[in-house]
Amino acid sequence: MAIPDTLASPAPAPVLPRGRLLPWRGTLRRILLPLVTAALVLGLWEALVRLRGISPALLPSPSAVAERLVATGPFLLGQAVPTTLETVAGFLIALVLGTGLAVLVSASRLAREALYPNVVFFQLIPKIALAPLFIVWLGIGTGSRLTFAVFIAFFPVVIATLAGLDGVDRDLLRLCRSVGAGAWRTYLHVRFPAAIPHVFAGAKIAITFAMIGVIVGEFITAQAGLGYMILFAASQADMALIFASIALLCGIGLGLYALTALAERVALRWYGG
Amino acid sequence: MSDPAPPRAEPAIRVSGVAKTYPSRSGPVEAVAGVSFTVAEGEFVSILGPSGCGKSTLMLMVAGLEAPSRGSLALAGRPVEGPQTRVGLMFQDATLLPWKSVRDNVLFPLRMSGRPMAGATERAGALLALAGLSGFADKRPRELSGGMRQRVALCRALIADPAILLMDEPFSALDAITRDEMVLALGEIVARERKTTLFITHAIREAVFLSDRILVMGRRPATVVAEVAVPFPRPRDPAIEADPAFNALCLDLKDAIHRAMRGPAAAAA
Numbered sequence: 001m002a003i004p005d006t007l008a009s010p011a012p013a014p015v016l017p018r019g020r021l022l023p024w025r026g027t028l029r030r031i032l033l034p035l036v037t038a039a040l041v042l043g044l045w046e047a048l049v050r051l052r053g054i055s056p057a058l059l060p061s062p063s064a065v066a067e068r069l070v071a072t073g074p075f076l077l078g079q080a081v082p083t084t085l086e087t088v089a090g091f092l093i094a095l096v097l098g099t100g101l102a103v104l105v106s107a108s109r110l111a112r113e114a115l116y117p118n119v120v121f122f123q124l125i126p127k128i129a130l131a132p133l134f135i136v137w138l139g140i141g142t143g144s145r146l147t148f149a150v151f152i153a154f155f156p157v158v159i160a161t162l163a164g165l166d167g168v169d170r171d172l173l174r175l176c177r178s179v180g181a182g183a184w185r186t187y188l189h190v191r192f193p194a195a196i197p198h199v200f201a202g203a204k205i206a207i208t209f210a211m212i213g214v215i216v217g218e219f220i221t222a223q224a225g226l227g228y229m230i231l232f233a234a235s236q237a238d239m240a241l242i243f244a245s246i247a248l249l250c251g252i253g254l255g256l257y258a259l260t261a262l263a264e265r266v267a268l269r270w271y272g273g
Numbered sequence: 274m275s276d277p278a279p280p281r282a283e284p285a286i287r288v289s290g291v292a293k294t295y296p297s298r299s300g301p302v303e304a305v306a307g308v309s310f311t312v313a314e315g316e317f318v319s320i321l322g323p324s325g326c327g328k329s330t331l332m333l334m335v336a337g338l339e340a341p342s343r344g345s346l347a348l349a350g351r352p353v354e355g356p357q358t359r360v361g362l363m364f365q366d367a368t369l370l371p372w373k374s375v376r377d378n379v380l381f382p383l384r385m386s387g388r389p390m391a392g393a394t395e396r397a398g399a400l401l402a403l404a405g406l407s408g409f410a411d412k413r414p415r416e417l418s419g420g421m422r423q424r425v426a427l428c429r430a431l432i433a434d435p436a437i438l439l440m441d442e443p444f445s446a447l448d449a450i451t452r453d454e455m456v457l458a459l460g461e462i463v464a465r466e467r468k469t470t471l472f473i474t475h476a477i478r479e480a481v482f483l484s485d486r487i488l489v490m491g492r493r494p495a496t497v498v499a500e501v502a503v504p505f506p507r508p509r510d511p512a513i514e515a516d517p518a519f520n521a522l523c524l525d526l527k528d529a530i531h532r533a534m535r536g537p538a539a540a541a542a
C-alpha cells in the first residue's frame with residue numbers, strides 16, 4: 001500500500017513573524033509607541049479646537065501654544081531661571097539635610113523614637129497647605145520659596161535613605177562588629193554605600209517635589225518665575241501664555257528628572273548590585 | 274622540632290552552661306538552655322539540630338556578638354566579653370559588598386579592622402587561588418555564581434588568619450553539586466590551615482564528612498542531646514562515603530536526631 005502523499009513529511013513552512021506589521025526592535029517600540037500616542041492626542045486636541053471653533057480664551061490649540069512659546073521664548077526663559085535655580089538649590093539642600101537626618105535616625109535610638117514618627121506624620125499630611133505659613137514667617141523673597149521647596153522635598157529623601165540604611169544585612173553588620181569596626185567606620189564603608197540606590201530612589205521623588213514647592217511658592221509670593229507667569233497670564237485670561245509657561249515648566253521638570261536619573265545610573269554602575 | 278609548644282591546658286572554645294533568652298512581644302523566648310561543650314585546638318566540630326533550635330544564637334554567643342543570659346564562654350582560656358576579633362565568620366549568604374571587587378571583599382575584614390597586615394594583597398591572592406578563583410580577583414560579586422560567592426566569603430573569613438572559624442550553614446543555599454564541591458574544598462583548606470572550626474549544618478553526611486566530632490541539639494531551647502565522634506583522619510577523600518562505617522555513623526546520627534525531635538525527654542531516655 002502506497003503511503004498517501006499527505007502523510008509524507010511536508011517541507012517546513014517558512015517561519016514568518018506573526019502579529020507584527022513592522023519588525024520593531026524592542027527599544028524603538030518602547031520609545032515610539034508613547035510618542036505616537038502623545039502626538040495623536042495633540043492632533044485630536046488641535047482638530048477639536050479648529051473644527052469646533054473653540055475660543056482661544058478657553059482652550060488654545062497646540063499650534064497656537066507653540067507659536068506663543070516661540071514668540072515669548074526669551075522672556076519666558078528669563079522667568080525660568082529663578083524657578084530652575086530655586087528648584088535645584090532646594091533639591092540639593094533637601095538631599096543633604098534628608099540624608100543627614102536619616103543617618104542620625106538610623107544611628108541613635110533616641111533620635112529614631114523622637115523624630116521618626118514625626119517625619120512619617122509630615123510625610124503623610126498635605127504639606128502644600130502649610131505654604132502660606134512660610135510666607136508669613138520668611139517674607140516673599142527667595143528665602144521662603146527655597147525653604148518651602150526644601151520642606152517638601154526633604155521627607156521622601158529621609159524615608160528612602162533610612163530604608164536603605166536599615167536594610168543592610170544583619171549578618172554583614174555582625175561581620176563588621178566582629179572585626180572590631182566601630183559605628184563610624186561601618187557607616188562609611190558599609191551602611192552608607194549600601195543605601196545609595198535608596199538615596200537615588202528618594203532623590204528622584206525629591207527633584208519633582210522641589211519644583212512643586214517652588215511653583216507653589218511663586219503662586220503665593222507673586223514676584224517672578226514661571227509659577228508667577230502662569231498666575232499673571234491667568235489674570236489676563238491669556239490662555240496661550242499659560243500653556244506656553246506650563247510647557248516650558250514640563251520641559252525643565254523633565255530635564256531635571258533626567259539629570260537625576262542619569263546620576264543614578266552612574267551611581268548604580270559603580271554600586272554594581 | 275626542638276622546641277615543641279607546651280600543651281595548652283585550655284581548649285580553643287569552651288562553652289559552659291550557656292543559656293540565652295530573647296525578649297519578644299509574646300514574652301521571653303528561650304533559644305538556648307544550658308549548653309556546655311568544648312572544642313580542642315585544630316578540631317572540627319559540627320552542630321546538627323532542627324531548624325529554629327538555637328544554633329545560630331549559640332554561634333553568635335561564641336563570636337561575642339550576643340551576650341549569654343546565663344553561663345560563660347571562653348576562647349583559648351580568655352573569657353568572651355564583646356565581639357571576638359580572632360574568629361572568622363561565614364553565614365548562609367555570602368553577604369559580599371556588591372560595589373567592591375572580589376579582592377577587596379576578601380580584604381574587607383582587614384580594612385574594616387584598621388589593622389594593616391603586611392602582604393595582605395598577596396595573601397588574598399593566595400587564598401583566592403586556593404579556592405579556585407585565581408582569575409576572578411577583579412570581578413564584582415554580581416559576575417560570580419552562588420558557589421563562587423560563597424568561596425569568596427570563605428577567603429574573607431580566612432584573610433585575617435583567625436584562630437577559629439565559625440560557620441553557620443554556609444552551604445545550605447547552594448545546589449547539591451556545588452555543595453559537594455564546597456564541602457570538599459572546605460575540608461582541604463581547613464585541614465591545611467589547621468583551623469579550629471565550629472560548623473553548623475542541617476546535613477548529616479556533610480557533618481560526618483567534615484567533622485572530628487558532631488553535637489546533636491534537641492528542639493528549642495537548645496541543649497546538646499547527643500555527641501558522636503568521627504574516627505576517620507582528616508582531610509578525607511570522597512571515597513570514604515562508600516565506607517560502611519561512614520554510613521553506619523550517618524544512620525546513628527539520623528536516629529539521634531529523630532529522638533531529639535521527639536523532645537529532650539525522649540532523647541535522654
Ligand SMILES: Nc1ncnc2c1ncn2[C@@H]1O[C@H](COP(=O)(O)OP(=O)(O)OP(=O)(O)O)[C@@H](O)[C@H]1O
Pocket residue numbers: 295296297302303304322323324325326327328329330331493
Ligand atoms: N534577635 C532575636 N530576637 C528574638 N528572638 C530571636 C532572635 N534571634 C533568634 N531568635 C529566636 O530564637 C530561636 C532560635 O533561633 P536561631 O536563629 O538561633 O535558630 P537556628 O537553630 O539557627 O535555626 P535555623 O536552623 O533555622 O537557622 C528562634 O525561635 C528565634 O525566633
Ligand SMILES: [Mg+2]
Pocket residue numbers: 328329330441
Ligand atoms: Mg540559624
